[in-house]
Amino acid sequence: MFGFIVRRMMSSLVVILLATMAVFALFFLGPSNPAQPICDANGRCTPERLANIERGLGLDQPVHEAYVEFMDGVFTGREISFGAEVYDCDAPCLGISYSNRLQVTDELEKRLPATIMIAVGGSITYVILGVVIGVLAAARRGTFFDRALVSGSLLVSSVPYYLMCLLAWIFLTLQSSIFPATGYFPVTENPWETFKGLLLPCLVLGVASAPAYARFTRGQMVETLGDDYIRTASAKGLSGRVVVFKHALRAAIVPIVTIFGLDFGVLLGGTIFTEEIFGIDGIGRWGLDAVLAPVDLPVLTATIMVGAIFIVFSNLIVDLLYGVLDPRVRVG
Amino acid sequence: MTEQLTQPRHAAQSRESEPYLVVDHLTVKFPTEDGLVHAVTDLSYSVELGKTLGIVGESGSGKSVSSMAILGLHDRRSARIDGSIRVGGTEVVGLSENELRDMRGNSVAMIFQDALAALHPYFRIGSQLAEAYRVHHPQASKKEAKARAVEMLDLVGIPEPQRRVDNYPHQFSGGMRQRVMIAMGLVNDPSLLIADEPTTALDVTVQAQILDLLQDLQREFNSAIIMITHDLGVIAEMADDVLVMYAGRAVEYGPVTEILTHPEMPYTWGLLSSVPEVSSDPNARMIPIPGNPPSLLHPPQGCAFFARCGHSRKVPGDLCATTLPELLPGTRGPQQLKRCHLADPDAIYEAEVLPEIAPELVEENRG
Numbered sequence: 001m002f003g004f005i006v007r008r009m010m011s012s013l014v015v016i017l018l019a020t021m022a023v024f025a026l027f028f029l030g031p032s033n034p035a036q037p038i039c040d041a042n043g044r045c046t047p048e049r050l051a052n053i054e055r056g057l058g059l060d061q062p063v064h065e066a067y068v069e070f071m072d073g074v075f076t077g078r079e080i081s082f083g084a085e086v087y088d089c090d091a092p093c094l095g096i097s098y099s100n101r102l103q104v105t106d107e108l109e110k111r112l113p114a115t116i117m118i119a120v121g122g123s124i125t126y127v128i129l130g131v132v133i134g135v136l137a138a139a140r141r142g143t144f145f146d147r148a149l150v151s152g153s154l155l156v157s158s159v160p161y162y163l164m165c166l167l168a169w170i171f172l173t174l175q176s177s178i179f180p181a182t183g184y185f186p187v188t189e190n191p192w193e194t195f196k197g198l199l200l201p202c203l204v205l206g207v208a209s210a211p212a213y214a215r216f217t218r219g220q221m222v223e224t225l226g227d228d229y230i231r232t233a234s235a236k237g238l239s240g241r242v243v244v245f246k247h248a249l250r251a252a253i254v255p256i257v258t259i260f261g262l263d264f265g266v267l268l269g270g271t272i273f274t275e276e277i278f279g280i281d282g283i284g285r286w287g288l289d290a291v292l293a294p295v296d297l298p299v300l301t302a303t304i305m306v307g308a309i310f311i312v313f314s315n316l317i318v319d320l321l322y323g324v325l326d327p328r329v330r331v332g
Numbered sequence: 333m334t335e336q337l338t339q340p341r342h343a344a345q346s347r348e349s350e351p352y353l354v355v356d357h358l359t360v361k362f363p364t365e366d367g368l369v370h371a372v373t374d375l376s377y378s379v380e381l382g383k384t385l386g387i388v389g390e391s392g393s394g395k396s397v398s399s400m401a402i403l404g405l406h407d408r409r410s411a412r413i414d415g416s417i418r419v420g421g422t423e424v425v426g427l428s429e430n431e432l433r434d435m436r437g438n439s440v441a442m443i444f445q446d447a448l449a450a451l452h453p454y455f456r457i458g459s460q461l462a463e464a465y466r467v468h469h470p471q472a473s474k475k476e477a478k479a480r481a482v483e484m485l486d487l488v489g490i491p492e493p494q495r496r497v498d499n500y501p502h503q504f505s506g507g508m509r510q511r512v513m514i515a516m517g518l519v520n521d522p523s524l525l526i527a528d529e530p531t532t533a534l535d536v537t538v539q540a541q542i543l544d545l546l547q548d549l550q551r552e553f554n555s556a557i558i559m560i561t562h563d564l565g566v567i568a569e570m571a572d573d574v575l576v577m578y579a580g581r582a583v584e585y586g587p588v589t590e591i592l593t594h595p596e597m598p599y600t601w602g603l604l605s606s607v608p609e610v611s612s613d614p615n616a617r618m619i620p621i622p623g624n625p626p627s628l629l630h631p632p633q634g635c636a637f638f639a640r641c642g643h644s645r646k647v648p649g650d651l652c653a654t655t656l657p658e659l660l661p662g663t664r665g666p667q668q669l670k671r672c673h674l675a676d677p678d679a680i681y682e683a684e685v686l687p688e689i690a691p692e693l694v695e696e697n698r699g
Contacts (some may be wrong), residue, residue, distance in 0.1 A: 142409075157545035228449035235403055235444075236464045236516070240429070249452050327454060327500045 008159045008319065011247030012312040019308035021067060023301050028063040030295075034098055035059055037260070044233075055097075056081040070095065070301070094305075099289075104302045107286070113308070114184035115282035117198055118205065118274055119267035126205020129214020137214065150218070153211030161208050165277040166203045176296035179203075182278035187278075201278040205271065216259060220252035225311025227251070254325045258318050265314025269307025271273055283307075345595065345638045348354065350421060352377040352556045353402070353524055358415035358425075360397050360406065367629045370664045371397040379573075381523060384557040386571030386588065388564065390625055395582040399526045401425075403440055404432040408604060410538045421522060438468040441522035445529040447509035451501040457512050460496035461485070461515075465519045476535035484515040488545060507538035511545065518549060525550075526558045543569050547583055555556050564607050579625055582659055586668030596662040596670040596677040603687045619689065635673065645678060647673040 037051040037087050039045040051060070057080075058066045072078060073093035080087045080096050087103075094104035137149040172179045180196040187194040224230065225248050233247040234240075270284030287303035290296035323329050336631040346393040372394040379385045387395045400406055401418055402424060415423040417559060419440055424432070444450035452460055461484055462477035472480070478497065485493035500508055517525055527546065543566065549558055555612040559570050559637040567574055567588060574591040576584040576599065584597040595601055602621035626632050634653045638644055642654040651673050662668040663678050674680060687694050 104576045228444060228446060229452040230441055231405065232444060232450045232516075233452070234405055237433045237438055237467045238463070239433060247452055251452070326454065328502050 005320070008316050012316055015312050016308045020070075020301060020305050023304045024070070026061055026294070027297050027300070032295050033059070034295050034297055038098060042261025044300070053222075063235060077134070080211060092213065094169065094302040096174075097299050098294060098296045099299075104298045106300055107299075108283075108306065109288050110186075111282050112185060114198070114280050115284060116268060117184075117187070117194070117271060118201055118271045118280065119264060121198060121202030122205030122209070122274070123264050123267060125202055126209040126213055127256075128211065129206060129210035131249075131256065131262075133210065133214040133215045134219075134250075135221055135244060135249055137218045138225060138248075139240070141222055141225075146218075149214065153214045154205065157211040159208075162273045162277060164208050165201075165204055165273055172200060175194045182280065184280045184282065192271055198280070201271075201274045201280060204265075205274050213256070213260075217252065217256055220255055221248055224248045224252045224284070253321070255323055257325060261318035261321065262315045265311040268310035270303060334481050341614070347615045350418065351380040352420055353379040353558075354416070354418040355398070356416040356418070356683070358398060358401060358417060360394070360401055361412040362406075362410055363412070364629075365564055369628045370580050370631050371400070371628060373631070374581055375577075375580075377575050377582065379524070379556040379558060381556050382550065382554045383572045384559055384570050385573045385575060386559045386561060386567035389577035389671060390562065392625060392628070393577040395577055396486060396528055397562060397580075398577075399442070399558055402466075402524075402526065403436050403442060404429075405436075405442075427651070434468075434544055437464055437517075437522070438520045439642060440524045440526065441517040441520065441524055442526040442528060443510075443513045443517040443530050447506070447513040448501060448533075450513060451516075457485070457504070458482070459520045461497075461512075461519055467519045480519065481515075483632075484519050487518070487549075488512070488515040490515075500630060506534050507511070507541060510534060510538075510542050514542070514545065516547070517552070517619060521553060524556045524558070528560045529560075529562070531563070532561070539566075545683050546570070550593065564592070564603060575695060576603070579631060580628055581636065581671065582669070583600065583629070583671045584641045584669065585659070590664065590668045593661075594664055594668075594678050595681060596664075596668065596674075597637075597672045598641045598674070598677075601681060601685045602640075606686070609690075633672070636690050643674060643684075646675075646680065 029202065033054075035050055035057055036045070038057075039050045039053050052058045055122065061069070069078065073080075073089060073091070073130070074133065077091035078089055080089050083099075083287065088100065088101055089096055090105075092105055097104055105297045133149055137146045152239065161294050169182065173181055179200040181195045182200050185193040185197050221244075222261055225244070228247055229251075230243060233243045238247070240262055270287050271282065272284035272288050273286035274280070275282040276288060283303055283306060286299060287307075290299035348582065355375060355377050358372055358375045358407075359370075361369050362369045362371055375394070375398055377385060387399070389395050397406075401411075401413055402419065404424065404427065404559075408429070408528050413425055414476065415425065419435065422435075424435070427435075450456070455463075458478055458481045462483035465480045466472055467473075468591070469477070477537050482493045485497060490496055490508055490511055496504075501512070504512060509534075515532070517527075525546075530546070531542050534542060545550065546557065546559075547570065549555075557570070558698045561567060571588045572585075574586065575582055576591070576597065578599050584591060584595065591600065592604070595604060599621070605619040606621065608618055619675045621640055626636050626639065632638065634651070634655055635641070635644075635657050638652040641652065655673075658670045659669045659671045661669045663676055670677065682694075
């Protein structure tokens with residue numbers, strides 16, 4: 001078991017490294033020059049000044065040298081110069097944002113909690129909603145209730161997510177103020193404000209993703225309910241509720257947990273639409289801003305790295321959980 | 333067995349004269365998209381405590397469907413069940429789900445064919461057994477239920493039950509798993525045990541052990557057993573009575589000795605002809621029954637076996653094709669019932685069938 005975890009950790013690190021390399025390569029080989037807007041911002045841009053800024057940012061280096069310098073900064077910190085100004089960047093240094101000259105690591109620390117809270121709140125909502133609806137639909141398969149749930153969930157999931165966010169925001173906070181204004185207020189200052197600001201985003205994210213989970217759960221449950229051990233459970237004299245929620249759901253939950261883990265990792269990497277529309281300063285919105293010109297390489301690298309780390313590790317956790325959930329695949 | 337774990341027998345027989353299980357004119361139909369499936373039609377049989385009824389027939393002949401009806405395990409919304417099933421004097425057909433639950437696993441228990449599929453893969457054996465016990469003994473503590481689980485595993489011959497009780501089903505061998513299944517069936521001392529092909533998934537030596545175990549337990553607890561199988565060897569070993577089913581109906585019913593030595597229905601002959609015998613000449617013929625059973629969506633008007641029957645020419649006119657034979661006493665006495673138009677099937681069996689499938693038996697009879 002321990003060997004398995006170590007092997008998986010190693011391969012996870014490799015994947016993360018490859019992801020950062022890919023970002024660097026794409027950026028360096030791409031057509032846009034990030035030094036140009038910096039140069040333009042400070043008065044007339046002469047070719048000398050542009051070359052100077054490029055040298056300061058390390059853009060004149062070959063891509064592999066720039067990458068080594070970046071990784072060096074992650075572990076030991078480094079100095080970064082923007083033209084005349086020189087910034088100290090402590091380890092773990094992910095660079096200095098081109099747009100606001102702030103340390104990326106500090107900004108990351110500030111923005112990460114918002115994204116994590118949306119991801120946690122949203123996924124709790126959709127997993128509970130989805131699994132409950134799916135189980136009930138499967139248990140009443142073929143009835144009106146089942147059909148209503150299935151077609152209702154199709155209807156909800158056919159609405160584009162950004163549209164749902166916008167409609168919810170306009171109607172539920174702007175017009176009717178049923179929900180408090182959204183946004184991220186640091187949890188260390190006033191947790192109640194944090195909760196109020198993230199309530200609607202989490203609910204919308206949850207409701208929008210619940211149908212997919214409901215359909216998946218229903219499918220798994222229908223399959224499980226046809227298994228022999230379900231008939232055994234009924235033949236023991238157990239109530240329908242115990243048969244469905246204990247025996248059938250216990251078996252159906254394994255693939256649901258797998259999908260959930262992968263989705264959760266993706267959410268942690270940035271809930272882009274949710275953050276952008278509800279005005280929450282999280283990882284997703286940050287990454288989105290960094291892509292919009294002028295491209296902010298350090299921020300982009302950091303957000304992609306964070307996304308990769310979350311996805312890779314949620315994969316790892318899912319694999320380990322699988323062994324816990326299914327006694328047949330336990331190693332050793 | 334400790335005193336507190338011993339439970340009194342359930343539901344004393346209310347009608348002294350009646351066998352523990354009486355199935356009377358049972359009919360089970362399932363509506364499907366293609367039409368109504370006549371899974372079981374007009375089936376009657378009974379089993380007394382301490383006795384074993386063997387039900388034989390091909391897949392789809394209605395063996396399992398009729399037994400699952402006893403526990404009310406068919407989907408209430410789709411299955412149409414008519415007739416009467418009395419368990420210990422109580423009418424079961426039409427009982428509510430809650431009333432049926434009281435009976436399931438308690439006075440009537442079922443053990444299934446493939447124990448690996450029939451046991452929950454994610455729960456420990458002990459907790460599955462304890463659960464079966466606690467449903468019907470809500471006053472029992474978890475500790476008592478676990479003790480009962482260990483006791484049952486010991487009873488069915490699982491070594492080191494204290495340790496094995498915490499294992500999962502996949503950690504058992506096929507035979508041991510079937511023992512677990514039997515232990516779970518017997519955990520509440522049922523008066524009627526329905527065994528649905530309990531040895532089909534096992535290899536032959538283990539089959540014999542499981543059958544022995546069932547017989548021992550039956551002697552100890554005096555329960556009635558319904559043994560569903562397509563293996564006539566199992567029937568010969570276990571059963572007191574035999575019910576041969578074909579296309580959802582009983583085609584022959586009687587004491588095992590009569591049915592196996594003097595079968596009076598060509599389908600039963602076919603079954604006997606298809607049994608390979610260890611001691612027989614390797615060149616001896618095994619005669620398969622030609623063709624396939626009829627569709628239960630549109631059961632034939634006459635005898636369901638007519639299309640596959642090699643003896644229908646001996647019946648005058650087109651009786652076999654047009655008229656369903658009734659289940660009537662055979663030529664050898666009232667205890668054996670057969671559904672066949674043949675006037676003297678026993679004579680045909682002795683003269684035509686037996687010499688083909690067991691020539692040595694014919695020699696003995698002459699000598």
